Amino acid sequence: MHKSYGIGIKFDISNPTIDIPSKTEHYPQRIIGKNVQSAIDIISKIDSNSSFANTLCTIMALELGFNIEINSETKTLREIALKFEMIHSHITHIYAKIIPKILGVKDHNEFITKFKKEFILGHEIILKTEEILKIILKKYPHPINIKLGGCYKNITEKEKETIIAKLKIILENLIKTVDILIKQRQSFDVLQNFSSMWDIQTTPLTYGLIKTTDNDPIDVTSYFEKLSTNTNNSITGPISRMNNSNKIISGNAEKLLKKIGIKFPVQNVYQIPLIMAIEAIYLAEKSIESLKVLNLEKIQIPQDYRIKETLGFSSVESSKGLIYHQYEIDKNGIVKSAKIILPQTQNAEVIKKIMSNHDFDIDKKTRKEIIDEISYILDCFYY
Amino acid sequence: MNKKLKIGYVKLESCNGCIQSILTHRDIVDITNYIEFHEALTNKDNDLILIEGAAVTTEQIKILNQVLSLNKKIILIGSCSFSPESILGVKDIKENYPHYNTIKIPGCPPSRNEIIHFLKDIILNKGLILKSQDLNYPLCKDCQDNEIICLKTKGIECDGESTIGNCEVLCPKIGKSCTGCRTKIKGV
Numbered sequence: 001m002h003k004s005y006g007i008g009i010k011f012d013i014s015n016p017t018i019d020i021p022s023k024t025e026h027y028p029q030r031i032i033g034k035n036v037q038s039a040i041d042i043i044s045k046i047d048s049n050s051s052f053a054n055t056l057c058t059i060m061a062l063e064l065g066f067n068i069e070i071n072s073e074t075k076t077l078r079e080i081a082l083k084f085e086m087i088h089s090h091i092t093h094i095y096a097k098i099i100p101k102i103l104g105v106k107d108h109n110e111f112i113t114k115f116k117k118e119f120i121l122g123h124e125i126i127l128k129t130e131e132i133l134k135i136i137l138k139k140y141p142h143p144i145n146i147k148l149g150g151c152y153k154n155i156t157e158k159e160k161e162t163i164i165a166k167l168k169i170i171l172e173n174l175i176k177t178v179d180i181l182i183k184q185r186q187s188f189d190v191l192q193n194f195s196s197m198w199d200i201q202t203t204p205l206t207y208g209l210i211k212t213t214d215n216d217p218i219d220v221t222s223y224f225e226k227l228s229t230n231t232n233n234s235i236t237g238p239i240s241r242m243n244n245s246n247k248i249i250s251g252n253a254e255k256l257l258k259k260i261g262i263k264f265p266v267q268n269v270y271q272i273p274l275i276m277a278i279e280a281i282y283l284a285e286k287s288i289e290s291l292k293v294l295n296l297e298k299i300q301i302p303q304d305y306r307i308k309e310t311l312g313f314s315s316v317e318s319s320k321g322l323i324y325h326q327y328e329i330d331k332n333g334i335v336k337s338a339k340i341i342l343p344q345t346q347n348a349e350v351i352k353k354i355m356s357n358h359d360f361d362i363d364k365k366t367r368k369e370i371i372d373e374i375s376y377i378l379d380c381f382y383y
Numbered sequence: 384m385n386k387k388l389k390i391g392y393v394k395l396e397s398c399n400g401c402i403q404s405i406l407t408h409r410d411i412v413d414i415t416n417y418i419e420f421h422e423a424l425t426n427k428d429n430d431l432i433l434i435e436g437a438a439v440t441t442e443q444i445k446i447l448n449q450v451l452s453l454n455k456k457i458i459l460i461g462s463c464s465f466s467p468e469s470i471l472g473v474k475d476i477k478e479n480y481p482h483y484n485t486i487k488i489p490g491c492p493p494s495r496n497e498i499i500h501f502l503k504d505i506i507l508n509k510g511l512i513l514k515s516q517d518l519n520y521p522l523c524k525d526c527q528d529n530e531i532i533c534l535k536t537k538g539i540e541c542d543g544e545s546t547i548g549n550c551e552v553l554c555p556k557i558g559k560s561c562t563g564c565r566t567k568i569k570g571v
Contacts, residue, residue: 026439030472041562042472045463045491048400092403109419112412119412126407139553141400142491142564153557 028338036062036148036307039327039335046342048141049089052081052133053318054340055143057325065312065329068149068305073298077155078146080290081136082316083283087170088129089319090238090276091177095122097379098273099180101372118180125173128166135159149302157296164291171252171284178256178277235350236321236343237381238276239266253282269354272380307333321346351381387416388505390431390458391423393450395443396471397436400492401461405433405502408495417506423450431505433458437467437475457485458501461492466566487518489547491564497549519568522548522561531555 027046031039040062044055056078063070096108099118105111112119130140136155137143145151155163234240242249243265249257256278266275309331315324321343328337354377360370392402405411406420423432424446432455438447451457463470465487488501522543526533529552534541541560545567554561 026473034472038562041564042470045398045470048398048403048492051398051400092407096406107421108406109415109421112415116412123407123411127409130407138557141398141403144554144559145557147559152559 028340031335031338034335036329036333036335039338040148041142043325043340044142046340049092050085050318050320050323051141052085052137052143052146053316053323054325055146056082057314057316057323058327059146059148060314060316061312061325061327062148062329063312064314065310065327066148066305066308068302070150071298071300073295074150074300076290076294077136077151077299080287080294081133081143082318083287084129084132084136086319087174087280087283088126088133090280091122091125091129091174093379094177094181094273094277095119095126101376101379102180121173121176121180125170125177128170132163132166135163147302149305150300152301154296154299154301160291160294160296164288167284167288167291171281171288174277174281174284175252175256178274178281181274181277182260234346236346237272238279238319238321239269239272240321241317242266242275242279249278249282251282251285253278253285256281269377269380307331318343320344347381351378388418388431389421389426389429390418390433391421391426391429391450391453391455392433392435393423393446395434395436395447395464396439396467396473396475397461397463399435401435401464401498402433404492404495405460405498408499410499414499414502414506418502423453427453429453429455431456431458433460434464435460437463437471437473439467439471439473439475459485459487460498462489462564462566463491465489469563469566489518489565490550494551518547520548521568522546522550522552522555522565524548525550525552526555529556534558534560 027043031042034042040055040058043058044051046054062068099122100107100111103111103115103118105114133140133143136145138145138153145153246257246264260274262271262274307329310329311327312329313324313326315322317323322341323343324339324341326337326339327335330336355374358377360373362370365373394402408414421429423429432450432453434447434450434457436443438444459465465485466489467473467475470491488498490497523533525548526543531552534543534555539558539560541555542563543555543561546561546563547565547568550565
């Protein structure tokens with residue numbers, strides 16, 4: 001028996017395997033033969049929840065290839081926008097998929113009518129984050145303010161104050177969101193047989209910062225092959241970020257981690273939504289700190305750049321995990337080859353292993369109960 | 384209208400931005416007093432079907448065929464649902480289907496206000512869609528109405544002349560050229 005989920009994953013209940021859709025393959029094919037600006041526009045359409053992360057990854061790869069320098073203030077503004085996109089993505093996911101299941105509602109309509117207060121709480125966070133993203137990126141979900149070498153238009157001091165004010169409201173509502181998730185925590189402690197099955201490691205990346213290689217782009221093809229087999233059982237995304245970085249978490253996020261008593265490393269997939277909500281709190285607080293000291297006068301409005309034959313690579317941390325892009329450009333600025341690795345591709349093998357090793361108690365549960373459990377596990381992984 | 388209007392939605396090859404922009408709109412709580420949104424294939428009792436995205440993979444083509452066989456009025460939301468080559472660089476099979484029963488809302492994504500005004504019109508007209516969007520109106524007129532200096536006069540390439548207007552000219556306002564995300568005016 002198969003059931004399709006949103007983006008086309010099929011799951012066979014008698015023989016658990018998962019087919020992850022091939023955005024990793026068909027998006028690169030779409031941009032081959034296009035000029036760099038068209039490539040950037042097309043890549044921004046991969047996924048509305050990581051639109052900026054993918055756009056930025058493309059832009060940074062091209063900046064590296066064309067030797068375009070970016071100053072620290074512009075990098076900081078880009079990182080702040082990435083953090084907001086992560087908050088938006090996490091909360092949209094928690095309120096669209098996780099909290100409705102926790103509350104036992106069958107769809108969006110029932111959520112709004114029976115649990116209006118909880119719905120409005122999440123809705124407010126999502127709206128405020130979008131308003132902030134629109135101030136910085138000028139359009140959401142597909143950003144238009146970012147360009148090779150900087151921004152088309154700077155943000156003003158008044159807009160900066162507006163963003164900080166909205167962020168404080170977002171923070172209050174995020175803390176309330178964690179309360180909702182904590183109340184249902186007993187459902188997160190199930191499935192003890194997950195605990196020894198997989199290690200959660202990620203490729204080395206300083207938390208929340210953007211990383212590019214210095215001079216030698218990695219061979220993405222062989223890296224992709226390594227990820228496809230993923231014999232290390234490594235995973236990318238919020239749970240691995242938190243496992244790697246929980247000691248540097250500060251502020252309200254740190255207090256909540258202590259209050260909840262989460263022990264690291266976390267390996268229970270059902271804890272991912274709670275980790276996401278706490279991460280969102282940490283991101284909001286760090287963004288407020290960064291914004292307060294950001295010197296807007298130094299944000300780059302780019303000059304013209306010289307197109308040349310080149311190879312560029314970049315890696316960006318998105319809400320779902322690490323994204324890798326690599327581009328080969330010809331002397332006329334046309335894309336000759338493109339390789340993209342998305343977080344879903346990296347996590348696919350681990351999820352398959354979890355599914356195939358997990359005991360779904362097929363004999364004791366109804367089909368609906370099993371499907372609901374599979375659905376919840378996939379939802380915890382963002383699928 | 385006592386009975387709520389039921390709109391079924393289908394997401395094909397797309398970024399999810401259009402449906403998400405409806406379900407997270409500021410007025411969604413009010414809207415859902417009059418409209419229920421369901422996934423089109425899990426609740427077959429829908430009055431209208433909203434399709435986002437292009438049918439590109441085998442599975443998406445199968446889903447599209449199932450949706451079209453329900454024989455309901457179709458709303459194609461977002462440019463990639465009716466002109467995916469301009470957004471995603473792919474053709475999709477929907478161009479092989481007659482569009483006599485179809486309404487198109489262009490944009491990538493369409494502006495929220497455009498979507499919500501459209502839905503509010505449906506509510507006020509009790510489920511009937513009385514008029515389509517004006518799809519023959521170029522973006523250049525929006526720039527003129529907003530007193531934006533034409534980018535072409537500054538030597539910047541821009542697709543505004545051939546692109547469906549009635550957007551908020553966000554791109555020209557900040558000096559970015561129009562890249563045609565609302566798709567081309569027919570015949571241009």
